[in-house]
Amino acid sequence: MSTRRVVGPFNRVEGDLEITLDIADGKVTAAYVNSPLYRGFEQILQGKLPADALVLVPRICGICSVAQSAASALALADALGVEPPQNGRLAANLTLATENLADHLTHFYLFFMPDFARAEYAGRPWHAATVERFRATVGSAPNQVLPARARFMQMMGLLAGKWPHTLAVQPGGSTRPLASSEIFRLHRTLREFREFLETVTFGAKLDEVAAIDSRASLEAWRGRAGGGDLRAFLAIAGDLDLWHLGRGTDRFMSYGCYQETERRLFPAGLWQGAAAPLDIAAIEEDITHAWYAAAGLPQHPATGSTLPVAEKDGAYSWCKAPRLAGQVVETGALARQVVAGHPLARDMVDGYGASVAARVVARLLELALVLPAMERWLAELVPGEPWCITAPIADETSGVGLIEAARGSLGHWITVRRGRIHNYQIIAPTTWNFSPRDTSGQPGALEQALAGLPASATEPLPPAIHHVVRSFDPCMVCTVH
Amino acid sequence: MNLLWLQSGGCGGCTLSWLGGEHGPLFRVLADEGIELLWHPSLSEAGVDEARALIERCADGRTAVDVLCIEGSLLRGPRGTGGFHRFGGGAQPMIDWVRRIAARAGHVVAVGSCSSWGGITAAGMNPTDACGLQYDGEASGGLLGPDFRDPAGLPVINVAGCPPHPDWITETLAALAHGSLQAEHLDDYGRPRFFADQLVHHGCPRNEYYEFKASAAKHSDQGCLMEQLGCKGTQAHADCNQRLWNGEGSCLRGGYACIRCTDPGFEEPGHPFTTTPKVAGIPIGLPADMPKAWFIALAALSKSATPARVRENAHSDHLLRAPSVKRTKR
Numbered sequence: 001m002s003t004r005r006v007v008g009p010f011n012r013v014e015g016d017l018e019i020t021l022d023i024a025d026g027k028v029t030a031a032y033v034n035s036p037l038y039r040g041f042e043q044i045l046q047g048k049l050p051a052d053a054l055v056l057v058p059r060i061c062g063i064c065s066v067a068q069s070a071a072s073a074l075a076l077a078d079a080l081g082v083e084p085p086q087n088g089r090l091a092a093n094l095t096l097a098t099e100n101l102a103d104h105l106t107h108f109y110l111f112f113m114p115d116f117a118r119a120e121y122a123g124r125p126w127h128a129a130t131v132e133r134f135r136a137t138v139g140s141a142p143n144q145v146l147p148a149r150a151r152f153m154q155m156m157g158l159l160a161g162k163w164p165h166t167l168a169v170q171p172g173g174s175t176r177p178l179a180s181s182e183i184f185r186l187h188r189t190l191r192e193f194r195e196f197l198e199t200v201t202f203g204a205k206l207d208e209v210a211a212i213d214s215r216a217s218l219e220a221w222r223g224r225a226g227g228g229d230l231r232a233f234l235a236i237a238g239d240l241d242l243w244h245l246g247r248g249t250d251r252f253m254s255y256g257c258y259q260e261t262e263r264r265l266f267p268a269g270l271w272q273g274a275a276a277p278l279d280i281a282a283i284e285e286d287i288t289h290a291w292y293a294a295a296g297l298p299q300h301p302a303t304g305s306t307l308p309v310a311e312k313d314g315a316y317s318w319c320k321a322p323r324l325a326g327q328v329v330e331t332g333a334l335a336r337q338v339v340a341g342h343p344l345a346r347d348m349v350d351g352y353g354a355s356v357a358a359r360v361v362a363r364l365l366e367l368a369l370v371l372p373a374m375e376r377w378l379a380e381l382v383p384g385e386p387w388c389i390t391a392p393i394a395d396e397t398s399g400v401g402l403i404e405a406a407r408g409s410l411g412h413w414i415t416v417r418r419g420r421i422h423n424y425q426i427i428a429p430t431t432w433n434f435s436p437r438d439t440s441g442q443p444g445a446l447e448q449a450l451a452g453l454p455a456s457a458t459e460p461l462p463p464a465i466h467h468v469v470r471s472f473d474p475c476m477v478c479t480v481h
Numbered sequence: 482m483n484l485l486w487l488q489s490g491g492c493g494g495c496t497l498s499w500l501g502g503e504h505g506p507l508f509r510v511l512a513d514e515g516i517e518l519l520w521h522p523s524l525s526e527a528g529v530d531e532a533r534a535l536i537e538r539c540a541d542g543r544t545a546v547d548v549l550c551i552e553g554s555l556l557r558g559p560r561g562t563g564g565f566h567r568f569g570g571g572a573q574p575m576i577d578w579v580r581r582i583a584a585r586a587g588h589v590v591a592v593g594s595c596s597s598w599g600g601i602t603a604a605g606m607n608p609t610d611a612c613g614l615q616y617d618g619e620a621s622g623g624l625l626g627p628d629f630r631d632p633a634g635l636p637v638i639n640v641a642g643c644p645p646h647p648d649w650i651t652e653t654l655a656a657l658a659h660g661s662l663q664a665e666h667l668d669d670y671g672r673p674r675f676f677a678d679q680l681v682h683h684g685c686p687r688n689e690y691y692e693f694k695a696s697a698a699k700h701s702d703q704g705c706l707m708e709q710l711g712c713k714g715t716q717a718h719a720d721c722n723q724r725l726w727n728g729e730g731s732c733l734r735g736g737y738a739c740i741r742c743t744d745p746g747f748e749e750p751g752h753p754f755t756t757t758p759k760v761a762g763i764p765i766g767l768p769a770d771m772p773k774a775w776f777i778a779l780a781a782l783s784k785s786a787t788p789a790r791v792r793e794n795a796h797s798d799h800l801l802r803a804p805s806v807k808r809t810k811r
Contacts, residue, residue, distance in 0.1 A: 012525075153727050164644060310559045
């Protein structure tokens with residue numbers, strides 16, 4: 001006999017999250033993920049001047065604020081037909097990378113690791129050390145990381161004025177020209193952050209971490225002296241077998257990000273056991289199980305709509321169900337690195353598929369991959385060369401902005417009519433990962449990852465469910481916006 | 482003093498801003514000031530059932546809440562039901578939880594402009610009928626009503642800003658913990674005066690450009706942003722250019738306009754955010770307390786006196802002319 005259990009509020013997920021579990025024979029037979037908050041940004045944006053989107057959209061999300069700005073700036077640049085000068089492009093990369101790396105750090109230390117300090121794990125050989133290190137608010141790690149994170153976020157003071165919610169990221173580049181002494185201060189900030197990562201997070205040089213090319217060499221690396229919080233996590237992951245927990249769809253998508261002269265640092269693409277081309281035109285949003293009214297058929301976001309309804313049969317979330325050619329995809333740091341072809345990322349999903357451990361390791365791997373790129377971009381800035389170009393926007397135009405936020409693929413689709421925003425649709429990373437079912441009944445990525453996990457109708461929720469949910473680094477305020 | 486933090490119709494950015502505080506680890510700062518975090522949705526260990534049980538105890542009075550912090554606007558829609566945000570794990574809308582706990586809390590703090598006035602969530606057609614705790618835009622009222630007072634006689638304390646500076650939040654909470662925050666320390670909009678009695682203009686590094694009305698014409702120019710690019714720093718209540726952001730930042734230092742985000746109604750300025758509205762060439766929004774005739778006269782005079790160095794640098798993204806060096810002894 002199946003029992004239905006509603007669990008929430010999930011905390012440490014950035015926003016509000018509720019999950020309904022059908023439980024039978026001590027297992028989750030079906031999960032229904034609900035984003036219980038609707039704010040209506042797509043409705044708010046209608047009728048606004050296109051440039052005003054840059055004030056509104058970062059405020060969709062306080063943790064992916066710059067990613068929202070960057071997607072909007074790209075969509076507007078597409079609509080304007082402009083391309084930023086080199087300094088502007090590099091500043092955009094640096095600003096987005098600062099946010100993405102800070103988010104990875106925040107997720108690991110503040111959102112994800114505290115679950116291993118839970119009392120349910122008392123008795124595990126690593127528990128006492130984990131309580132000391134990672135316990136929420138009082139552990140040594142959060143209290144060591146917050147000042148280091150704040151120091152790193154001083155990148156934003158110089159690059160973007162402040163964080164979150166900047167207006168420095170513009171379609172034509174950056175509003176913030178930097179002089180050589182400011183670039184030197186940014187350089188010192190990056191070097192300090194590198195030292196923090198190498199001593200505290202990895203107990204190893206970033207190059208060494210970036211060069212790990214398989215599960216086996218990751219295990220060998222863990223066995224070497226050096227300490228660091230990644231090794232602590234790998235010990236826990238091994239003990240709890242987090243490598244075989246939380247498998248989703250194993251279809252990975254990345255829009256690609258960090259434009260360099262010839263290519264992007266991480267390319268766009270799709271991976272389903274093998275590389276496949278990413279067809280953006282094949283994206284559709286299904287609202288069968290979401291509280292929205294529409295003509296019925298799934299819609300491409302360029303012509304999509306967002307019309308909330310209070311009551312709707314079969315609906316259980318404010319989140320729409322985006323699908324790529326009708327299929328569920330997973331997005332995030334793991335997907336990005338699998339698509340980019342990092343050998344460790346590919347190897348991690350080669351056996352079991354995506355797992356809690358693989359998602360977390362991919363995020364930390366990105367810290368080691370992106371910081372050296374930031375150091376390179378900073379060195380390429382040329383004070384005195386232009387930072388921003390401006391161009392008038394046509395009265396009738398449209399544009400698309402595709403970017404990678406820390407937690408995955410973020411897309412903005414804008415249509416301008418008579419000089420005003422006629423339609424603005426947004427698909428955020430967690431909209432993909434935490435989507436409800438679609439018209440064919442196909443569950444979203446998290447819904448798939450939760451099915452089959454042990455659970456009880458009456459006992460406290462097992463920590464494994466917390467791990468799976470948080471392994472996606474969900475951002476619920478972006479999900480529905 | 483214990484503290485319960487709840488989030489509703491916002492982006493979570495106030496919390497993220499708060500975490501960027503630069504006076505040591507936030508959790509230890511709070512403990513040191515005598516503040517115990519009862520629960521915070523992004524930071525606490527307790528989740529799902531434990532969290533709901535705690536919130537229920539707070540709502541029915543079994544757990545006394547000294548300070549209730551609300552981040553995000555209060556969503557009254559659709560049709561007054563509050564259904565646009567049900568607190569996860571149950572059927573009750575978040576506005577019901579906020580009403581119940583606010584009625585019992587020692588103090589109520591609106592963290593950010595959304596919970597102060599409605600903020601960005603109330604922009605445009607305001608699809609969710611968003612409002613603040615005690616204001617609906619500029620109008621007194623909001624979710625709790627104009628007459629709401631905490632047991633100490635204070636209204637909702639509005640730590641406005643989109644987001645607020647991390648220090649504004651911590652300093653306000655510390656003042657409450659120390660029992661030193663009185664009604665006279667709040668301005669007409671319930672904002673702590675330690676930041677709201679300042680103008681963003683104070684300490685602006687573009688001050689010399691402002692003095693001479695040497696104005697930026699486009700993004701990345703170094704000149705004053707008031708005349709062309711929508712800057713409201715001379716009217717906006719905050720100390721952003723004295724107490725800097727993320728090290729050495731502020732909006733103006735970032736090269737873009739102050740949008741007056743600590744004020745009610747900032748989300749609908751009635752003009753493009755980064756374009757200054759004018760009548761007959763004169764900006765509509767004049768500096769706070771400045772008589773219009775004097776502004777016009779002084780602007781005309783200072784423009785005619787603008788040094789070439791200032792005029793040229795204002796339209797450039799880097800220094801074209803350095804200040805001249807004077808030798809006093811030969």
